[in-house]
Amino acid sequence: xxxxxxxxxxxxxxxxxxxxxxxxxxxxxxxxxxxxxxxxxxxxxxxxxxxxxxxxxxxxxxxxxxxxxxxxxxxxxxxxxxxxxxxxxxxxxxxxxxxxxxxxxxxxxxxxxxxxxxxxxxxxxxxxxxxxxxxxxxxxxxxxxxxxxxxxxxxxxxxxxxxxxxxxxxxxxxxxxxxxxxxxxxxxxxxxxxxxxxxxxxxxxxxxxxxxxxxxxxxxxxxxxxxxxxxxxxxxxxxxxxxxxxxxxxxxxxxxxxxxxxxxxxxxxxxxxxxxxxxxxxxxxxxxxxxxxxxxxxxxxxxxxxxxxxxxxxxxxxxxxxxxxxxxxxxxxxxxxxxxxxxxxxxxxxxxxxxxxxxxxxxxxxxxxxxxxxxxxxxxxxxxxx
Numbered sequence: 155x156x157x158x159x160x161x162x163x164x165x166x167x168x169x170x171x172x173x174x175x176x177x178x179x180x181x182x183x184x185x186x187x188x189x190x191x192x193x194x195x196x197x198x199x200x201x202x203x204x205x206x207x208x209x210x211x212x213x214x215x216x217x218x219x220x221x222x223x224x225x226x227x228x229x230x231x232x233x234x235x236x237x238x239x240x241x242x243x244x245x246x247x248x249x250x251x252x253x254x255x256x257x258x259x260x261x262x263x264x265x266x267x268x269x270x271x272x273x274x275x276x277x278x279x280x281x282x283x284x285x286x287x288x289x290x291x292x293x294x295x296x297x298x299x300x301x302x303x304x305x306x307x308x309x310x311x312x313x314x315x316x317x318x319x320x321x322x323x324x325x326x327x328x329x330x331x332x333x334x335x336x337x338x339x340x341x342x343x344x345x346x347x348x349x350x351x352x353x354x355x356x357x358x359x360x361x362x363x364x365x366x367x368x369x370x371x372x373x374x375x376x377x378x379x380x381x382x383x384x385x386x387x388x389x390x391x392x393x394x395x396x397x398x399x400x401x402x403x404x405x406x407x408x409x410x411x412x413x414x415x416x417x418x419x420x421x422x423x424x425x426x427x428x429x430x431x432x433x434x435x436x437x438x439x440x441x442x443x444x445x446x447x448x449x450x451x452x453x454x455x456x457x458x459x460x461x462x463x464x465x466x467x468x469x470x471x472x473x474x475x476x477x478x479x480x481x482x483x484x485x486x487x488x489x490x491x492x493x494x495x496x497x498x499x500x501x502x503x504x505x506x507x508x509x510x511x512x513x514x515x516x517x518x519x520x521x522x523x524x525x526x527x528x529x530x531x532x533x534x535x536x537x538x539x540x
């Protein structure tokens with residue numbers, strides 16, 4: 155009887171462990187191994203994307219596409235599922251091939267390490283400018299592999315997207331060596347050549363992707379982003395203003411982060427109303443997190459303590475209030491936010507159907523290249539899409 159119970163218990167643990175894990179292995183049924191599995195069982199999954207952008211003179215169009223299409227990419231990733239869980243998203247950003255960067259370091263700059271702060275990612279994208287330079291693909295890939303914390307969770311989807319238009323073979327770091335390093339870390343390299351498809355093949359961009367079973371794509375970086383207006387856009391943007399009013403800043407950077415949120419709303423809107431709508435949809439998803447400065451998000455964290463709050467770093471509306479009054483105020487804002495997010499998502503479902511019905515072709519190069527690759531490679535990790 156004990157043996158049967160032991161086997162049954164192990165089976166339950168193993169079923170749980172292999173729900174989304176693409177790299178599981180067969181194991182003997184004893185309690186030591188069960189304890190080892192449960193001790194190392196991943197409890198969070200991440201989609202980790204390192205975006206390596208060529209910022210030399212000819213790449214203004216690429217940077218514009220990245221700015222304009224960020225929120226559509228984020229929205230597509232927000233629909234991903236790993237078993238019954240929705241994975242988190244981290245994005246890192248590098249620029250390379252720019253004369254203003256340090257030549258001793260390969261004209262490469264880490265703009266942002268892996269971050270879940272979507273406002274910060276947007277800010278850094280909008281800060282990029284182009285200038286002529288040397289473009290070393292192998293070195294920027296290797297640099298991102300060395301500097302970023304990729305982690306060891308086998309359920310994480312770890313991807314590099316490198317975009318540019320010069321031969322992939324330039325620089326002192328051989329791209330084949332960088333690819334070998336990527337495979338050791340379970341990182342897939344995807345290459346986006348900005349120019350003619352065949353030219354990208356002849357200059358080793360396709361080979362740079364195939365070594366890690368990644369995707370090679372060619373786009374016209376100078377194509378303007380196509381935004382399709384929908385009948386639901388105005389209502390979604392009205393809800394965005396209401397959503398912003400549910401944020402309760404705290405801490406030394408809270409007020410500045412709230413200003414950053416508003417600035418990124420403006421940046422998105424300056425591209426087009428549709429882009430502002432896409433950002434609003436992103437803000438209504440589980441990927442938009444602001445626990446470092448917003449009390450509503452922070453309170454949901456297990457390690458949050460009201461005792462740690464500095465009353466002097468609260469908004470004026472909460473200064474001088476008791477803990478009970480602060481909790482009641484935050485609970486009210488949480489309820490409002492959940493209702494607004496639900497309304498945005500419901501309108502977005504209608505908006506998606508409208509866009510699908512009116513979309514003549516997939517013409518947004520960077521967005522379509524990235525989302526198509528991510529979805530295909532996510533299948534290997536048993537990810538699914540809503």
